[in-house]
Amino acid sequence: MALFDVAPVLEGVASLQEKVEDAITKSKLLLEAVEGSQSKYTELSDEYPVLRSLKGRLAASQGPNEALSTELVKFKLELESFVEEVFNAHDQVRKDLKLWANELDRDNTKLRREREELANERRKLEVDRRDFDAQCLAAASKEQQITEARTVTSTDDTDQTLSIVMNNYTDHCEEDKKTKSAPSHVTRDVECQTEAKVNLAEETGEEDIQTAESIQVKDEEDRLEMENYASLRCRSQLQTATIGRNQRILTAPVSRAKALLFKKQDHALRIHQMLLDDITKVKEEKQLLKTENSLLSKRANEATADLFHLKNKMTINMSDRDELYKKLLKSKEQILKLEQTLRRQALGLVSNIKEQRQLQEEIRWSQIFALPLNQHSSQTKRIPRVRPSTRGR
Secondary structure (H helix, E strand, C coil): CCCCCCHHHHHHHHHHHHHHHHHHHHHHHHHHHHHHHHHHHHHHHHHHHHHHHHHHHHHHHHHHHHHHHHHHHHHHHHHHHHHHHHHHHHHHHHHHHHHHHHHHHHHHHHHHHHHHHHHHHHHHHHHHHHHHHHHHHHHHHHHHHHHHHHHHHHHHHHHHHHHHHHHHHHHHHHHHHHHHHHHHHHHHHHHHHCCCCHHHHHHHHHHHHHHHHHHHHHHHHHHHHHHHHHHHHHHHHHHHHHHHHHHHHHHHHHHHHHHHHHHHHHHHHHHHHHHHHHHHHHHHHHHHHHHHHHHHHHHHHHHHHHHHHHHHHHHHHHHHHHHHHHHHHHHHHHHHHHHHHHHHHHHHHHHHHHHHHHHHHHHHHHHHHHCCCCCHHHHHHHCCCCCCCCCCC
């Protein structure tokens, strides 16, 4: 046995060589994996700007999306308030319509009652008129009988009055004759008393007689004319009194009854005209209320149609909002997945590079420590030096 046994060294070298070959195969596999990862990295790096632009777009669209969401919330609140206002207005319109309908029903009932009252009053007036006409006819017949009896008595009264007037006239004439015969007796007494003055008395008596006779004739003519005038006046007054009395007796109750009847008829006609005017006014008000009701019903129908359209628009906007929100969530999930894959690939590349460097260092140090100092040159010639790959850098 030689002083320096080479067998264990060779065995160690062979084992190291096997380890190096295993490490080389591993390094080749790692290089292939690194090349594959590098190709994937290049592919992903090509897609990275697209992803980056997508990320930027998403970041840029985040503000408008938030603004749109706030606007949608505001629009939703405004729609809810508008819908509440429309429903309140519709309820108010319904209440007003009900009130107006009740008022119209009340007015109709009042008009019906007034018409019934008018009809009853007309019937009462007709009955009263018939009764009054019957009473007037009965009174007229009674008055005719009374007037006939009074005409008989009035003729007797006129005869009595005429006889009284004639008696008064005869008495008056006798009194006048007595007053006229008195001066002759006086003159005769004077002639008897004074004989000396007979001649003078005769002369004066003749003159007085002539004057008295002329005066008496004139007075008698005047009295006769006055008495004839008075008698004619009395007869005319009696005739007019009897005729007027008879006419008044015949026509007084009938004329009063007719006047009362005409007054009642005028009053009833006035009331009837006033009621007709009130009925026309109520009809006009009813027509106005009907027109207002039709207008309000049209407005209510338009409001319900607008509300239906707004509800449809709201549902469409909500569906669009849900779709946009789903798309945004999907884009966020894709971005997160891409970021995770990029991080994994980067971490895998870094770990592979570290492992390769560590293996290279281990191989180099194993080669350094395995070779003796004398055979360093020969060992270095036999074992090829493995250079570290710079592909992954």
